[in-house]
Amino acid sequence: MLLQVSGLEVAYGPVRAVRGVDLEVHQGEIRAILGANGAGKSSIIRAIMGLVKPRGGTVAFAGHALHKLLPHKVNEWGIAWVPEGRQVFSTLTVEENLLMGAFSRRHGQATDARQQQVMDMFPTLRERRTQLAGSLSGGEQQMLAIGRALMSNPRLLLMDEPSLGLAPKVVRSLFDLAQEIRARGISILMAEQNARQALRVADYAYLLEVGEIRGGGSAREMESSETIRRVYLGG
């Protein structure tokens, strides 16, 4: 078991955004958290990353407790974040963005090799190496955000609404990419509104509604579930 979240409680003032959530990710899996806007998906991701302090519950990664750690420590343990809305460093170049992804790993040959790997994966990034990240298109920025996260050689990738704001063709190749990443041995936990695409690639999915897990199962089970079909897949 790579990631284990137990009884997670996240609240912003009086608002309980995440209520007693339990979830797991096993090595080599893609797991999806499905849910509508405001269900609490991002809050779960942010709590795992250490960006928001949970009011209760625990997060364990390969047996180590993470829920009290600052984000840079969580990253050092092997978790990387692809934030909602890409959030590339627009005033830094593409190359500098990638280097930032590897910040927790000292510089040197390993980082250079990693950078080459990432640019092999995304040739567009190699083309635009010295361009300011702010000048890239939405799809290119998404590639950069993912590439940046991969730079730290993570064991687990947290993807927050990766398909948001992207054209349908780009969305498809994005989820294909997720499969490629899994094939390289990196596990993924993704929060997604686009249930159809997420279930196409995920091994297992959770359904989140108003901060609570209302169901979970393998992707096949979820796809054939009446509720999911009706609410998320349009019957």
Add this chain to the structure above:
Amino acid sequence: MEQFVQQLVNGIMAGSTYAVVALGFGLVFSVMRVVNLAHPEIFMIGAYAAFVVITGLHVPGGLGVLAAVALFLGVLLVAMLTTGAAGLVLERLVIRPTRGTYILTPFIATAGVSIALQNSAQRLFGPDPVRVPSVIPPYTFTVGGVRVTSMQLTTFLTAVAIMLALRYYVHSTRWGRATRAVAENPDVAAACGVNVNRVSQLTVGIASIMAGAAGVALGLLYTSAAPFMGLLYGLKSFICMLVAGNRHIEAIMAVGLLLGVVEAIVTGYISSNLRDAVAFALLLAVLFFRPQGLFGSYEV
């Protein structure tokens, strides 16, 4: 024409220290969204540090050039270490606990520190300006009818060296890159493995070291240090930061020099009484036409 060029040169010399102090403000604001109102007092500490070291060493007059430069660098080093340490203490005790949510909290907290530092200086050194002996032998260089004193030149070269060092740090080092990343998006930077608290320390430390160097340069240029010297100088430097916007450090450098030049020209051609009004007039104009600063700012 000659007079104009002379004023231009005087202005650039004077403006270079505005630029250095303004950069300190700008750095801390853009990276941490904190207005450090104690920054001008750190500048003042630099000047007093120079005073203490020079008078404490009982430096004999009439030093040779090499010895003078060595002494200057030594004084600079001591002052920068002092103000750097002061900055780190300030960061840990006052800025780190108050930064984050509401922009006025560190503003008010550092305002308190600023008042405390001014009054401490008054207590320690008296309310009147003290004389800081200049260690640089007083030559005047004349190039094509334009006169530049050795002290002016020293001040200018020190400021330029600092600005170049800062630019190198920000653009070409790992931590400098991290600093830029934190300025834009601290959450994402943290998730990339950047210890934001460490960047906070570094930033305030660097800004304070810069302020200290500017304090020494100015203290020697005007051969005086006073408890309230930070007030007007700091305010004008702050205005430079506001006018330039906090996005590009080169912009702040440029505006600092610009302010120096405009002040010199106003002093030379209109009236020296209006010198201090220049900064405020500039600020009013910018706030009216382009409030985000001439070269743009990050959102707060």
